[in-house]
Amino acid sequence: MDDNHGDSSENQPQSQPSAFEQASLSDYGGDGVDYSPHFQTREVFPTYQAAVDWAREIATPLGFFLTNSSYKKQRNGLPINYMKCDRGERNRGENRDRENATRKNTNSKGCKCTFQISARCLRDMEGWIIKSKKGLKGMHNHPLMVYREGHRQVSGLSPAAKTLVIDMSSAAAKPRHIMAAVKEKFPNESPNKRHIYNVRSRARLDACEGRDVAHQFVHLANEYKYVTWINVDPDTCAITHAFLAHPEMANMLRTYPHVIGMDSTYKTNRYNMPFFELVGVTPTNQNFLIGYAILKSETYESYKWVLEKLQLYIGFEVAPNVFVTDCDWEGRTFCVGRIC
Structure with a gap:
């Protein structure tokens, strides 16, 4: 009777790892939280851009950004567009020869994040709906955004702030004074000094009207x-x-x-x-x-x-x-x- 039982640990089936554990991804500090429920909605959007804007408005407060990923057709021939995390690209620096590279410290923020949602077109082109999947497609393998400064999609200058920068630059104001004025007049924006320099440089190029130096x-x-x-x-x-x-x-x-x-x-x-x-x-x-x-x-x-x-x-x-x-x-x- 004892021989029939044997070792219980050998006879019991092994527990299968979760989909997140099965993924052959490098973990860059993800929290393992499934964010797909945030994008489950029955709302029908009139255009694809309206669906993208809605999804980005949901993603940004959560701490990540969405970019257009790929496009294909459904079985009925209607288009389906995918949006992914902006860090979903491959890490271009992982296979670089850093010893012989000219710029050894150059790298990409891409870390193969698998978060993805889709925007599907309804029949007769009546509108667009958002679909999300649980599991790997709803998780991030990297820390989410904490501060808005330095992120391309949310930091920067609005047209009104750019006008202020150009006007103050024409009056020979220093960048630090321009930055203080922008923060005082536009408290909801998150610019840095590089944005000020870029606007000033663009204004000088526009003034040249295509002429070189x-x-x-x-x-x-x-x-x-x-x-x-x-x-x-x-x-x-x-x-x-x-x-x-x-x-x-x-x-x-x-x-x-x-x-x-x-x-x-x-x-x-x-x-x-x-x-x-x-x-x-x-x-x-x-x-x-x-x-x-x-x-x-x-x-x-x-x-x-x-x-x-x-x-x-x-x-x-x-x-x-x-x-x-x-x-x-x-x-x-x-x-x-x-x-x-």
């Missing part, structure tokens, strides 16, 4: 009636030297030509080209900007080119008495030669 530079100089000389490399068609000055400053310099100060910044721009400034001084110790230039390099030839354009700008009958500069030997050597 060099053409916009020349366009603004002509629009405000600046006197310009531009030297271009014949091989690369890149700007090597540019001199700009306003005509009104020429009259000021002809009146007070006695002292000219000049100096250049140390490549503090995107193109690593020195920005060269020419400043005059009045008898009352007030400075005025004569003109400025963008140079390819701080060489004798560059300074020669700038001061030759300055002489054309003010006329040959005007001769400055003193040039004030720093210890840059190339510029000082040329200035001494010009004065002598």
